[in-house]
């Protein structure tokens with residue numbers, strides 16, 4: 315370990331470690347579920363780390379939060395009821411709240427310390443909690459989903475950490491089945507789906523499960539986030555039934571109504587024109603990706 319530097323070492327990416335220069339340690343704690351660390355980096359703003367894994371930095375969080383939110387919400391007309399699993403930093407809430415059609419936003423985050431730390435150190439991200447449509451549930455996302463009536467939500471976003479620790483069961487088949495049950499017919503889900511450079515085995519298992527469970531479209535998209543391992547992170551984008559969702563030509567473009575800019579600030583990454591990094595699957599691996 316180099317003094318003054320944080321290195322992200324994990325068995326999930328053996329033999330490599332992204333490092334960030336540390337200016338100042340801001341918070342260190344242990345919640346009921348994980349170690350929580352916040353530091354001021356030299357060039358990426360403040361950084362949130364859970365069990366040694368980078369979850370967000372002020373400089374590049376926009377790429378992840380905007381893509382995981384607007385890819386699904388811009389693919390269906392008139393989303394009204396949205397559920398966020400995880401995402402205790404509030405960034406996905408901030409992005410969901412940009413959609414004026416949304417009437418209700420539920421969020422289920424297992425670790426209250428993540429919410430409290432985000433509100434204290436990441437106000438530009440945690441501002442999502444201030445929206446009156448938001449209801450915060452502190453608890454296990456699996457239990458929450460199993461208690462939700464069938465067909466409740468138009469969209470569900472799973473902003474999870476990695477499948478080591480509290481988020482492990484959010485990558486397993488029963489959880490995807492409960493996602494499909496909680497969605498209305500034609501509803502869409504979007505989940506954090508790791509790196510095509512590091513986790514193809516995990517991704518192939520998720521795609522195989524989603525192909526059995528989601529009878530609409532099953533897509534894998536990815537984007538560039540410099541402070542996530544290998545510099546990319548992906549998303550599973552699935553609909554329960556209905557016509558293939560064309561994520562390249564969103565039927566509910568967010569730029570159509572820019573009233574959100576006044577309260578949330580401008581979008582920094584996503585827009586409807588740019589072709590997103592969406593890769594199709596030809597069994598057994600990615601065939602090609604078309605982006606930008």
Ligand SMILES: NCCCCCc1nc2ccccc2[nH]1
Nearest residue numbers: 369400401402403473474475542
């Ligand atoms: N190694 C990639 C990790 C991706 C993490 C995405 C993420 N960032 C978060 C911040 C707070 C709570 C849950 C979160 N989930």
